[in-house]
Structures are given as C-alpha cells and as structure tokens.
Amino acid sequence: MTSTLPAATAPQVPAQRTPAPETAPPERPAAPGGLRAARPDLLLCGALLVVILVVQGWNIADYPALSDDEGTYLAQAWAVQQGSGLAHYTYWYDHPPLGWIQLALLTWIPSVLSPGSMTVGTMRTVMLLVSAVSAILLYLLARRLSLPRWAAALAMALFGLSPLSVVLQREIFLDNLAVLWTLLAFTLAASPSRHLWHHFAAGVAAAVGVLTKETMLVVLPALLLTMWRHSHRDTRKFALTGAVTACTLIGFLYPLFALLKGELVPGSGHVSLWDGITYQMTRPGSGFILDPGSGSYGVLHSWLYYDRVLPLGGLLGAVLLLVTWRWSVTARALAGPALTIAILAALALRPDGYLPAMYVIQALPFLALVLAGGAASVAHGVLRRRRTEREARYVTAGRHVVAVALALAAAAYTVPSWYDGARTAVTTDANAPYRAAAGWLASEVEEPRDTRVLVDDALWLDLVHAGYRPGLGVIWFYKADLDPAVTRTMPRGWRDLDYVVASPTVRRDAADLPHVRAAIDHSTPVAVFGTGPDRIEIRQIQPASGGVR
Structure with a gap:
C-alpha cells in the first residue's frame, strides 16, 4: 500500500503527478469517498431500475404460462409457513430446503394480509424484489470490475430487459434466488477495500447460493478466481482460506442435517441424501444440445426464441475476453465472469446431460456482464489506437463517436426483436x-x-x-x-x-x-x-x- 504526504511536509520537492498507464481502463469506479462521488451511478442505476421493474412487473401474473416447478416451489413455501408437511410434494432430498424457506419469508407478509392470494400468479410479484436486488448487484459488480459507467449500465439493461430475462425472472424459480446470492458473493469478492470480512462474507453468500440451488456449486471456481484477483497480495492466503472455510462449513450444514436425521445414507424405511444425489447424477439426460432430435436442442431454441442477443452475444463476449486476457485490462478484470460462462457452457454441451429450461437463469447476469465488457474492451482498443495516431484533443471526440456508433449498431439489431418479445410479455394473457x-x-x-x-x-x-x-x-x-x-x-x-x-x-x-x-x-x-x-x-x-x- 502507498501513501501520499501532504505538500506542506516537503516544500522543497515539486509536486509531481504520476501518469496513468496506457493500459488503464477509461473510467474507474467511484471511490468510496461519499455520496457526491457516487451520485451519477446512483441516478443512472436508479433510472434503469425503474424501467426494469415496470417491464418485468407489467402483466406479470398473466405471462408466461404457469409452470409445474413454480407450483411445487410455492407449495413448499406455503408448507413452511404452515409449519407442517402438507405440501403436495413428497418429502425427500431433492433441492436443499433453504430455497423454500426464503420463498416462505418473501411471501409471508402478502399471505398474512390476504391468505387467498397465496397462489402462483399473484405471488410472482415478490420476484420483482429479487430482480431489483440482482440488477443493482450486477451494476455494482460491473463498476467494481472496472467497467466504465456506460458499460455497467449496458450490463444492467441487458440483464433486466432482455425478453429471455423478463420471462424467466418473473417466474418463481429457486434459480433466481440463487443468482442473487451468487452475485452478492462476486460483489463482495471484488470489493475495492479488500477487507478480510468481505471475503469471508463472500464465502457465506456463495454457500447460501448453493444451498438455495445446488447447481450453483459449479460457479465456485470462478468466484475463487475473482477473489484471488481482487485480494491483497499480503493477505491473499487469509482471504481465500477464510472464504473457503466459511463456504464449506455452511455448505456442510445440509449433509449434517441429513446425518442427524439418520437419512444421510440409504436404509430401510427412510429417504436419504445419498439417494437424492444419485438420482440427480443418473437421471435420464435430454440429449446433446446440438442434436436436432434431442430435448436439449428444443430447450436451446426456446431460449433463442425469446432472445438471441444475450445468449449468443454473451458467449462470444466470454470467448473474446478469455482469448485476450493477457493483453486487455478489461479481459483480466472480467476473467471470473467469463470463466463462469465457460463452465456453464461446457456443462450444457455434455452429450448425455440433463438440460432444464431454467438452466440459463444461472448464466444471465454473467452473459450480460461479459457482453458489456466485450463492448468496453473493443471501444477501449479503438481509442488506444487513436491516441497514437492523433493528437490528444481528439480523444474525447473519438470516445463519443465510438460510443454512439456502437450504441446505434447494437440498437438497430436488438430493439426490433426485444420490442416484439416485450410486447408479448406485457400484453398476452396465457393464464x-x-x-x-x-x-x-x-x-x-x-x-x-x-x-x-x-x-x-x-x-x-x-x-x-x-x-x-x-x-x-x-x-x-x-x-x-x-x-x-x-x-x-x-x-x-x-x-x-x-x-x-x-x-x-x-x-x-x-x-x-x-x-x-x-x-x-x-x-x-x-x-x-x-x-x-x-x-x-x-x-x-x-x-x-x-x-x-
């Protein structure tokens, strides 16, 4: 760590300003120096949040069509509120129970005020809170990963306004809750203050995400990479050890729960955690995602039906960042999110894997982040070349020209399809x-x-x-x-x-x-x-x- 002495202590030495390296990103996140420094971010994030909530909330009970999993998850939450096992879904070790508990807490006040409103369509409105927190965390994470303000706003807009996001984030899925906790873990891991408790808290948030939806376990290597890059060299061992320990201890509460109930391993007359894991690992696959006759292929095309920009553009952005990480500051900053996309894509490409329709929810924020980061990397590369070819007074004008050109090109391709998807979501009554x-x-x-x-x-x-x-x-x-x-x-x-x-x-x-x-x-x-x-x-x-x- 470095410190700057006040000028009065050394009047004999002329004050000098250290030039910023050429590879530095065009903007840095606002330092935690007060509300005034963060005001532009607050205004921009707040304006985008209002738009996202309006689009996602309008007609939320009527579209998309009610799904089986929504009914199961909400019924489990209702059973938690009742303090009984009356839910229609038979007790066994399917998903960890923390997801139902969170849903029970989210729906508790509405169900108390109006018990008859505890139905799938009505209770979808509580997912707006989850979407709002996730969108804010994504913006904050983008700024902590050194994305310029416009790129952080782009990531938030992609995440919240893509027709694919609008449809899936409206639904009562455990994946949406798990994504919130995972984004919190990444945001804490990338904390610019580098406090040890931030990294410990990141481990706790990651464990909560896994106990909400166990499939988030595969994202943990990317989280560790982000934490390693953003921890201080002198305290890195302590930070990583603390985070891993916190995550492991909390994660083991689930098997400990099964052990105390005598249900860890198979036996006569009871269910077991081992049977649940075995079922998940051996359940029939839905086929290769690129095989036109497979169920996975149909799931992929259901995603692309709503939006091609975010899945395909985000995947290409991840490839770009991973290929150029040795030369690009932005690529190195986004190595963790890009690795997340790579892991999730590799699992989706398994020849005999099972691919549920909500699988893409786990990738949505990271697809948006790397797509925005790829745009920022391209814009920064263009501006760097112009610095060597033209005088410095043209840099600002060049930045504006590049930003406007990229925005117009992206809008010309994206807006028509997104408009059709959004119009369907806010006008169609499927229920x-x-x-x-x-x-x-x-x-x-x-x-x-x-x-x-x-x-x-x-x-x-x-x-x-x-x-x-x-x-x-x-x-x-x-x-x-x-x-x-x-x-x-x-x-x-x-x-x-x-x-x-x-x-x-x-x-x-x-x-x-x-x-x-x-x-x-x-x-x-x-x-x-x-x-x-x-x-x-x-x-x-x-x-x-x-x-x-």
Whole structure:
C-alpha cells in the first residue's frame, strides 16, 4: 500500500503527478469517498431500475404460462409457513430446503394480509424484489470490475430487459434466488477495500447460493478466481482460506442435517441424501444440445426464441475476453465472469446431460456482464489506437463517436426483436384458462371438502384456498400412482376420485401413470377453458360416488 504526504511536509520537492498507464481502463469506479462521488451511478442505476421493474412487473401474473416447478416451489413455501408437511410434494432430498424457506419469508407478509392470494400468479410479484436486488448487484459488480459507467449500465439493461430475462425472472424459480446470492458473493469478492470480512462474507453468500440451488456449486471456481484477483497480495492466503472455510462449513450444514436425521445414507424405511444425489447424477439426460432430435436442442431454441442477443452475444463476449486476457485490462478484470460462462457452457454441451429450461437463469447476469465488457474492451482498443495516431484533443471526440456508433449498431439489431418479445410479455394473457378453471372448481362444486380431484402443481394451492383438503382432497396427480399414502386411500383406483383437471401437463404425463390415465378415460368434460393443446378440461369421473372420503 502507498501513501501520499501532504505538500506542506516537503516544500522543497515539486509536486509531481504520476501518469496513468496506457493500459488503464477509461473510467474507474467511484471511490468510496461519499455520496457526491457516487451520485451519477446512483441516478443512472436508479433510472434503469425503474424501467426494469415496470417491464418485468407489467402483466406479470398473466405471462408466461404457469409452470409445474413454480407450483411445487410455492407449495413448499406455503408448507413452511404452515409449519407442517402438507405440501403436495413428497418429502425427500431433492433441492436443499433453504430455497423454500426464503420463498416462505418473501411471501409471508402478502399471505398474512390476504391468505387467498397465496397462489402462483399473484405471488410472482415478490420476484420483482429479487430482480431489483440482482440488477443493482450486477451494476455494482460491473463498476467494481472496472467497467466504465456506460458499460455497467449496458450490463444492467441487458440483464433486466432482455425478453429471455423478463420471462424467466418473473417466474418463481429457486434459480433466481440463487443468482442473487451468487452475485452478492462476486460483489463482495471484488470489493475495492479488500477487507478480510468481505471475503469471508463472500464465502457465506456463495454457500447460501448453493444451498438455495445446488447447481450453483459449479460457479465456485470462478468466484475463487475473482477473489484471488481482487485480494491483497499480503493477505491473499487469509482471504481465500477464510472464504473457503466459511463456504464449506455452511455448505456442510445440509449433509449434517441429513446425518442427524439418520437419512444421510440409504436404509430401510427412510429417504436419504445419498439417494437424492444419485438420482440427480443418473437421471435420464435430454440429449446433446446440438442434436436436432434431442430435448436439449428444443430447450436451446426456446431460449433463442425469446432472445438471441444475450445468449449468443454473451458467449462470444466470454470467448473474446478469455482469448485476450493477457493483453486487455478489461479481459483480466472480467476473467471470473467469463470463466463462469465457460463452465456453464461446457456443462450444457455434455452429450448425455440433463438440460432444464431454467438452466440459463444461472448464466444471465454473467452473459450480460461479459457482453458489456466485450463492448468496453473493443471501444477501449479503438481509442488506444487513436491516441497514437492523433493528437490528444481528439480523444474525447473519438470516445463519443465510438460510443454512439456502437450504441446505434447494437440498437438497430436488438430493439426490433426485444420490442416484439416485450410486447408479448406485457400484453398476452396465457393464464386465463387456469384462472377460469380455479374459479369453476371454487364456485360450482358444492362440497369441496368432500371432493377428491387430481390437479397439476399450478392449481394445487388455488384449490387449497378454495376449501379442498390438501393431500387427500386436492391431490397432485403424480401421487395417485406414485405415493403409497395416497394409493392406499384409492382401493378402487379411479372410482375413488371425483374429478380430474386435464391440463396440458396432466394429459402429457398421463401416459406413464395408469391411475391418472384411467381417470381421464373414465370421465367426461363438464367445463373446458381455452382451446387447442393449451386447453384445460375439468372432467367428472363416472360414477362419481362411492369413493373414500
């Protein structure tokens, strides 16, 4: 560390200003010297945040269509609030429970004020808080990684306004919560003050991210790289050791929990953490992502349907930064985020890997960051060449010309497709059939507590609030075939049920569920909402009497 003596202590020595090296980035983050220095960043970040929240919040309950995972996650959060195991999803070691606990905290106040609002569509609004914090952290991280103000704003806009982000960040996914904690870990790791407690806190935040969604474990090497680059040489060993220790100790709370419950390893009459890990590692893959006949290929094209700029541009930006890191200050500063993209891309390219639709959520902030960093690196390279060819008085004008040219070129390609995606997100009502089906079952069935109905995840909480008994009255349709506690109450199979709500998910998966398929085959539609493959049929089972109540 260096210090500067006051001029009065050495009047005999002329004050000299050390010239900045040519490789320094054009702007540095504002020093933590007070609110005045940070005011431009606060104004710019605040303005962008308002735009992001308006775009993401408008029509949030109606688009995109409700998903199975959203219903599962929210039902688990509801069970945490109730302090019981009434959620439709059978207890086992799937995802760590910290994600459900966070969702329970986020939805607690709205559910207390209006218990009937604890449904997927309504509770999507709490995800706006997660999006807001994540966007702010991304801007701060970009500034701490030495990106100029305009590039940090670009990263925040890419992350918050891409149609792909608008769709996925609206949904109640554990991945969105895990990304928030991971961004916090990176932001702490890149702290310019280099306090040891910042690095310890980064380890804690990383562990929380992993315990929120275990797949964030693969990002930890990139986090360590960022911490190594931003720690002081004299205290680097302490910083890394403290961060790793904090992350490890907190991360081991989950297996310790399983050990204390006697559920760490397989045994008779109980689930186990080992079985959960084995299932995740051996579950059937969705095929090679570049094979046109694979499920992974379909997932990739569903991402590119909403946006090609962020996934492809971010991937190219990561390649550019990794290739030029030895010559570019910006590339070296963004080595951690670029490595994150490389790791996530390598895992997605596994020939027999499983690629869920929400996988890209983990990459979105880093794609935005490296894409903005690549733009900053290109702009800085152009400006450096101009310094050697022209007089210094043209540098400022050149900076403006390059910035405007890049902005216009990017806008000409991006704005039309983003406009179409945003217009769809803020005007389309994809969930009207779900709302209509929930309303019909709440108003047209005379004795909901004595009625047994098979539903998918998205409708389960709606019917619980409508008076149906959780577990044995309103039944997640998978349990009719796969949960012994439920099948024991159905000695006559489909005859012990009253209704089946044949949503697209139920119709698709009924082929592998004999009881559900039989219930659909022995029922007639009494109400149909929507048309085509997205329709929802409420089917009454014949005969409807004689079941176990």
